[in-house]
Amino acid sequence: MQWxxxxxxxxxxxxxWNDNHLHALAVVFSPxxxxxxxxxxxxxxxxxxxxxxxxxFYQVEDDRDFLTCFPSVPYCTCVGHRxxxxxxxxxxxxxxxxxxxxCNWSKWNQMDFLNHLAxx
Ligand SMILES: [Zn+2]
Numbered sequence: 001m002q003w004x005x006x007x008x009x010x011x012x013x014x015x016x017w018n019d020n021h022l023h024a025l026a027v028v029f030s031p032x033x034x035x036x037x038x039x040x041x042x043x044x045x046x047x048x049x050x051x052x053x054x055x056x057f058y059q060v061e062d063d064r065d066f067l068t069c070f071p072s073v074p075y076c077t078c079v080g081h082r083x084x085x086x087x088x089x090x091x092x093x094x095x096x097x098x099x100x101x102x103c104n105w106s107k108w109n110q111m112d113f114l115n116h117l118a119x120x
Pocket of ligand 1: 067
């Protein structure tokens with residue numbers, strides 16, 4: 001994830017990315033993952049869910065699935081990530097949404113938050 005982090009850190013937080021930025025994303029993460037993540041970002045599919053005690057996770061809506069992501073681990077509940085242990089489009093979309101401030105936001109109570117995480 002070291003190269004990935006360098007690329008992510010180099011992206012302007014305005015979201016005004018040129019061809020070099022997009023090419024770097026495609027090289028580091030694969031073209032299909034980069035394109036899918038950019039589509040998720042465009043659809044504003046990323047929500048930061050805040051729970052009790054300052055804990056949070058990210059939820060990504062992808063084709064009517066709601067995937068739970070912890071980008072710093074990195075971890076995602078999608079099949080691609082579980083089977084291949086790779087950075088999937090959801091984790092990349094969360095990083096891009098954080099970078100550009102394009103996260104939706106939701107506050108959950110303790111019961112809902114813990115019940116959701118218990119099901120991951
Ligand atoms: Zn995923």
